Amino acid sequence: MSRIFGQIAQIGYVVRDLHAAMDFWVAQGVGPWFYQEPVQTDWFKYRGADSGMQMAAAVANSGDVQIELIQPLNDEPSLYKDFLDAGHEGAQHVAYWTKDYQELYDRALSLGYTVAQEGAIQGGRFAYLDTETHPGTVIEISDIGGAKGELFAALREMAAAWDGTNPINKVG
Structure with a gap:
């Protein structure tokens, strides 16, 4: 538990092949997976400048994580591209979720954190703080107020009851 950010809610992996990565996790018994390709961002900035970054993303729960x-x-600028360009693949960030995003964002900045990239998806804001001193240490903060929080709660419940059928599901 972080005294600043709370409980880790998500571990984010940056991968070269989304489908192969989902297959790997399904073989470990984690699912069901829900993916979108491409993910439509409302806006996205990398180090303060607009970026046309495009990504595919998938989520599943393993317990509460x-x-x-x-x-x-x-090839548009992003921390994800930086991570792969550095020769890495795998765990890239941990995420903390909040229903009071602006308060947590402001608190992080007041403590000296800087924003490396940020954006919004369907109105839900997120920011990756510039904390990477070695791979896998980026901190993301994410707004789970409203529909996003409800969706993530439903996905957690689905994972808890998952019987192994329909392991990979495209959305959007």
Whole structure:
């Protein structure tokens, strides 16, 4: 538990092949997976500048922890592209969720954190703080107020009752 951010809610993996990564996790008994390709962002900024980053993403739960898989789909600037370009693949961030996003965002900035990338998906804001001193240490904060929080709760419940059927599901 972080005294600043709360409980880790998600571990994010950046991968070169989203479908192969989902297959790997299904073989470990984790699912069902829900993926979108491409994910439509409302807006996205990398180091303060607009970026046309495109990605595919998938989510599933293992207990209370959500596993997220992200595959960049173009060469536009993002931390995801940076991670792969550095020769890495795998765990890239941990995410903390909040229903009071602006308060957590402001608190992080007041403590000296800086934003490396940020954006919104269907109105739900997210920011990746510039904390990476070695791979896998980026901190994401994400707004789960409203529909996004309800969706994530439903996915957690579905995973708890999953019987292994329909392991991979396309949405959107």
